[in-house]
Amino acid sequence: MSFIERLAPEIRKTGEISTIQINVGKICNLACSHCHVQAGPKRTETMSRVVMEAVLEAIRTHKFQTLDITGGAPEMNENFRWLVSEATKILPHIIVRTNLTILLEKGYEDLIKFYADHDVELVASLPCYTQENVDAQRGHGTFKASIEALKRLNAAGYGRGGALKLNLVYNPGGAFLPGAQAQLEADYKRELKQNFGIEFDHLFTITNVPMGRFAKSLEKSGELAGYMKLLRDNFNPCAAPNMMCRFQISVGYDGKIYDCDFNQMQALAANGPKDIFEIIKAKELGRQIVFRDYCYACTAGAGSSCGGALA
Template identity: 40%
Template sequence: MTNNFHAALARSNSLLSRGRPQILQLNTGKLCNLRCIHCHVNAGPARKEIMTDTTIDQILAWFEKTDIPTLDLTGGTPEMTPGFRYLVDSVRNFAQPREVMTRLNATIINEPSYDWIPEYHARHGITIIASMPCYSPDNVNEQRGDGVFDSSIKAFQKLNTLGYGKDPRLPMHFVYNPNGASLPPKQLELEADYKREMQKHFGIVFNDLYCITNMPIARFKSYLKRNQQLDEYMQLLRDSFNPTTVDGLMCRNTINTSWTGEVFDCDFNQMLKIGLKNPSNESPLMVWDINPETYDQIAILTADHCFGCTAGSGSSCSGSLQ
């Protein structure tokens, strides 16, 4: 099968090479209390894939020996992983401090069994990155489910009272995904709109807005197929290829790890099962087998969905690349 993304890189004389790892991104599992239509993980309340304590221990033992500065926890809803607090507590006890961030589904805060989250995150200085597809309820509820907007607002207000979005030690960033088959608008312009409207109507403050392109995989791909938009959307991504975004792609500095410990170039490759191989025996590469000093010698694996990260202003786990 032709790798159109690889061909686009070649035509633009763009080199996609791995750098030294700066982020360990752990997908702790697919369990979530929501079923968002844009979700590339196909996460939901019935999912059973979840990181075990044994896997957490293996990852911790390896991670502590590295100098990778950032731990990025994603899912699903990371906080629904039974070992979440054990994982964070352990990292906070490392001799070398690390930044810990969580990709929080804010509605989980309002679930009775998870009311510990706000105070725990504030006490441990966890950076929060939270999905908020719009500052009006209709778009949010359409994308993430009925009642999600109001629940999210309540959660963000609670986090604000603890200092999130206000205290420099407690950053809170929002994530915008387009509500359909289009590219995100300019990030800084939309961020200004968000900050104005969230403050005006709800008294909510936050730090940065991350605009992330919807990936044509998993649940969003099914949505595109149902609406007969898949081919059109893929063409939009290909036509919008921007070679100047390549240097900022997250696969260059991120080690993405599944709930089993298997390594991928990104969370999207993980969901497509495009995994890295152990150079010594061609078995799936496990994170505890990585040598950070030589990891940059392993080639980055690409496919056509990678156009989603290079379209327009580019897209990464930290928002637009330009």
């Protein structure tokens, strides 16, 4: 049975759209093995100032409540600071998804203060609390750099239960589902506090979607069919109504519109307005969602989204 056939008709379309998520480019200082964007230092795709201006106009027009900025390493877009500064003037909530290590790179050391000054919520990738697992997914030395960045964020007031929110992201290191989010959060908080004195607000568990570098590694190891069966067998109907595609639009670096970041990477355009310029003029943002079988990753087990578990 296909994924869409397992959904109730009312779940196949969007609810109230409150979030606009934008991918500002595929350039990144890392080339992680699980990256569905296949971002890296050699990528050149980047969102222009013109598209960013249109994003801001769409926010004004439709009164989005959250701007969710991702990449690549979104900080590497040359207009990134301008975008955040302008966005803070027109909407209440900005999220930036950071790989942490970029905050230590030359030319980016000011970003922690910049984030704090603009009250930006950070969602930071840390796929495990052990060096061995993090370096295996993200490259040698990334765990040490991530820990140093987290210490600096804590020193700036992030992750200490106040207004400056710091959330971490866990994703599995192989072809299996995440463990229970609450238990993993407790484990992360214990290990990071005891070993490094680090604090954070919440942990989000995200299931690896079989595309990009992760799909290629599964194909190479002969695990792709088994992983897809695992996702199908663990379909959770209670997670389906909360899928992130039902409450957001996704904007590519070129301004094209998608239901989610995963469809964006597959070039599966959303129904309705086709780019951010059409979104500005649109009267209605509701639409029928474009689904594929890799969407099982979002509803397997406790479910998965950019904000973690769904059920």
